[in-house]
Amino acid sequence: xxxxxxxxxxxxxxxxxxxxxxxxxxxxxxxxxxxxxxxxxxxxxxxxxxxxxxxxxxxxxxxxxxxxxxxxxxxxxxxxxxxxxxxxxxxxxxxxxxxxxxxxxxxxxxxxxxxxxxxxxxxxxxxxxxxxxxxxxxxxxxxxxxxxxxxxxxxxxxxxxxxxxxxxxxxxxxxxxxxxxxxxxxxxxxxxxxxxxxxxxxxxxxxxxxxxxxxxxxxxxxxxxxxxxxxxxxxxxxxxxxxxxxxxxxxxxxxxxxxxxxxxxxxxxxxxxxxxxxxxxxxxxx
Amino acid sequence: xxxxxxxxxxxxxxxxxxxxxxxxxxxxxxxxxxxxxxxxxxxxxxxxxxxxxxxxxxxxxxxxxxxxxxxxxxxxxxxxxxxxxxxxxxxxxxxxxxxxxxxxxxxxxxxxxxxxxxxxxxxxxxxxxxxxxxxxxxxxxxxxxxxxxxxxxxxxxxxxxxxxxxxxxxxxxxxxxxxxxxxxxxxxxxxxxxxxxxxxxxxxxxxxxxxxxxxxxxxxxxxxxxxxxxxxxxxxxxxxxxxx
Ligand SMILES: Nc1ncnc2c1ncn2[C@@H]1O[C@H](COP(=O)(O)OP(=O)(O)OP(=O)(O)O)[C@@H](O)[C@H]1O
Ligand SMILES: [Mg+2]
Numbered sequence: 001x002x003x004x005x006x007x008x009x010x011x012x013x014x015x016x017x018x019x020x021x022x023x024x025x026x027x028x029x030x031x032x033x034x035x036x037x038x039x040x041x042x043x044x045x046x047x048x049x050x051x052x053x054x055x056x057x058x059x060x061x062x063x064x065x066x067x068x069x070x071x072x073x074x075x076x077x078x079x080x081x082x083x084x085x086x087x088x089x090x091x092x093x094x095x096x097x098x099x100x101x102x103x104x105x106x107x108x109x110x111x112x113x114x115x116x117x118x119x120x121x122x123x124x125x126x127x128x129x130x131x132x133x134x135x136x137x138x139x140x141x142x143x144x145x146x147x148x149x150x151x152x153x154x155x156x157x158x159x160x161x162x163x164x165x166x167x168x169x170x171x172x173x174x175x176x177x178x179x180x181x182x183x184x185x186x187x188x189x190x191x192x193x194x195x196x197x198x199x200x201x202x203x204x205x206x207x208x209x210x211x212x213x214x215x216x217x218x219x220x221x222x223x224x225x226x227x228x229x230x231x232x233x234x235x236x237x238x239x240x241x242x243x244x245x246x247x248x249x250x251x252x253x254x255x256x257x258x259x260x261x262x263x264x265x266x267x268x269x270x271x272x273x274x275x276x277x278x279x280x281x282x283x284x285x286x
Numbered sequence: 287x288x289x290x291x292x293x294x295x296x297x298x299x300x301x302x303x304x305x306x307x308x309x310x311x312x313x314x315x316x317x318x319x320x321x322x323x324x325x326x327x328x329x330x331x332x333x334x335x336x337x338x339x340x341x342x343x344x345x346x347x348x349x350x351x352x353x354x355x356x357x358x359x360x361x362x363x364x365x366x367x368x369x370x371x372x373x374x375x376x377x378x379x380x381x382x383x384x385x386x387x388x389x390x391x392x393x394x395x396x397x398x399x400x401x402x403x404x405x406x407x408x409x410x411x412x413x414x415x416x417x418x419x420x421x422x423x424x425x426x427x428x429x430x431x432x433x434x435x436x437x438x439x440x441x442x443x444x445x446x447x448x449x450x451x452x453x454x455x456x457x458x459x460x461x462x463x464x465x466x467x468x469x470x471x472x473x474x475x476x477x478x479x480x481x482x483x484x485x486x487x488x489x490x491x492x493x494x495x496x497x498x499x500x501x502x503x504x505x506x507x508x509x510x511x512x513x514x515x516x517x518x519x520x521x522x523x524x525x526x527x528x529x530x
Contacts, residue, residue: 055377056376056377056529057373057376057377057529058529059529077379077380077381078379080377080378080379081379082379083377083379085373085377087370087373089370090370091369091370091371091373091374092371093296093369093371093374094369095300095303096296096299096300100296100299104292104295104296104374105374105378107288107291107292107295108288108289108292108293108374108375108378108380109378109379110288110379
C-alpha cells in the first residue's frame with residue numbers, strides 16, 4: 001500500500017487571463033512531496049505564468065493555488081516559506097558581489113548567520129563560483145549569473161523548488177551539472193516544479209510530466225505511460241518533402257508497416273518530443 | 287522584521303561602496319543654489335527680517351532631503367521592471383510591511399545624508415543653524431513621508447518613463463512652490479491655500495522654524511505625521527497589490 005501523501009503543490013481550476021489572452025486555463029494539478037514534476041510546453045503556453053502564480057508574483061484571475069497547504073493569495077507569506085525560485089530571466093543583483101547576493105538571500109529567508117556562512121560557501125562550490133565570490137555580479141557572464149541563481153534558490157534548503165527553464169543558456173557540461181544538483185536535492189526530499197522546453201531534460205529528470213498548450217493541460221503522466229500511449233515506436237518517412245511520423249505499439253508492427261511502404265522510412269523509439277508533437281500538432285519550439 | 291534588515295543592509299552595502307560619489311552628487315545642486323542666491327544676490331537681500339541666505343538654507347534642507355529620499359522611487363522602479371531583482375524580495379517569506387519599512391529606511395538614510403551635507407555647506411557659507419530635536423524630528427518625518435510616497439509611486443507606475451514624468455509633474459513643482467525659496471506669504475490667497483496641500487510646505491516651515499531656533503508650527507508638524515501614516519499604509523497596500 002502506498003502511504004497517503006498530501007500534495008505540496010495544488011491548483012484548482014486555476015485561470016489567468018490578460019485581456020482576451022487566456023494564459024492559464026482551468027488548470028488542475030497535484031504535485032506530491034518528493035516529486036520532480038516537469039511542465040513541458042511551447043512558447044507562450046503558460047508555464048511561466050503558472051510558476052509566477054505559485055510563487056505569489058502574479059494573482060490568478062480565478063481558481064485556487066496552494067503551496068505546502070497554504071493558499072498563495074490568502075496566506076502568501078506562509079506559502080512562500082520554504083520555497084526556492086529560479087525565474088526564467090536573470091535577476092541577480094548586479095550591484096552586489098556573488099557572496100553578497102547569497103547573503104542577502106539568506107537574510108531575507110531568516111537564516112541564522114553561522115549556518116548561512118557555511119551554506120554560502122558550499123553553494124558557491126556547488127556551482128563553481130567560489131573563485132568569483134567577491135566579484136560584482138554585473139561582471140558575470142549569463143551562464144555564471146544563472147548558476148548563481150541556482151545556488152541562491154537552494155541556499156536556504158527549500159522544501160519546494162520552482163525552476164523556470166533553469167538550464168537555458170548553459171553549456172552542455174554545466175547543464176548536466178545542474179541536473180546532478182537537482183537530482184541530489186530531490187533525494188534530500190525537495191519537491192521540484194520544473195518547466196522546460198528541453199525534452200531531454202524532462203526525460204532524464206522528471207518523475208511525472210505535464211504537457212501544457214494554450215494554457216490547458218493536455219496530458220499528465222509518468223514519461224513511461226505517455227510514451228506507451230503514444231506508441232513505443234515511430235516510423236518516420238518523407239511525404240511531399242515533409243517528414244511524417246506514425247506510431248506503433250511494438251517494433252514488429254512498425255516493421256510490417258515499413259515493409260508495406262514504397263519509399264524509404266526509418267524506425268526508431270519514440271521520445272517525449274513525439275508525444276508532444278502528436279498531442280499538439282507542433283514542435284516544442286515552433 | 288528580518289526582511290526589513292536585509293533590504294536595508296543591501297542599500298547600505300551599495301551606499302558604502304559609492305559614498306564619496308553619492309555625497310558629491312548630493313552637494314552639487316545645493317551648492318549651485320548657494321552660489322547663485324548667496325553670492326550672486328548678495329547678503330544684503332532681506333526676507334522676513336533675515337538675510338536671504340539664512341532664510342533659504344532651511345528650505346534647501348527640506349528640498350534636498352525630499353528629493354534624495356524620493357530618488358529611491360527610481361531605483362525600485364528599475365529593480366522591478368529592468369533588473370527584476372525586486373522579485374527576490376517578493377518571493378521571500380516576508381511581509382509587505384517589512385519590505386516597505388526596509389525601503390523607507392533606505393530612503394531616509396539618503397535624505398539624512400543630503401541634509402547633513404547642506405549643514406556643512408551652510409557652515410562653509412558662514413551660516414550657523416540651530417541643531418535641536420525639533421529639527422531632527424522634522425527631517426525624520428520629511429524623509430519618512432517622502433520615502434513612503436516613493437514606494438507608492440514606484441508600485442503604481444508601470445515603467446521607467448512614467449516614473450520620470452511623475453517626478454516632473456509633482457516633485458519638481460513642489461520643490462519651488464512650497465516655501466523653500468521664498469515665503470508663501472507672497473502668494474495670492476488661493477495659491478497659498480493650494481500650497482497647504484503639499485506635504486513639502488509643512489516640512490519646510492517646520493524645518494525652517496527649528497533651524498532658526500523658533501517654535502515649530504504644530505499644525506504643520508501634525509500634518510506631516512498624518513501624511514506619514516497615510517503614505518506608509520498606502521505603500522503597504524501597494525506592495526501587497528503589486529503584481530503583473
Ligand atoms: N504581463 C503580461 N501581460 C500580458 N500578457 C501576458 C503577460 N504575461 C504573460 N502573458 C501572456 O500569457 C501567455 C503565457 O505566457 P507565459 O510566459 O506563461 O508562457 P511560457 O509557457 O512561459 O512561454 P515561454 O516558453 O516562452 O517562456 C502568453 O500568451 C503571453 O503573451
Ligand atoms: Mg516561460
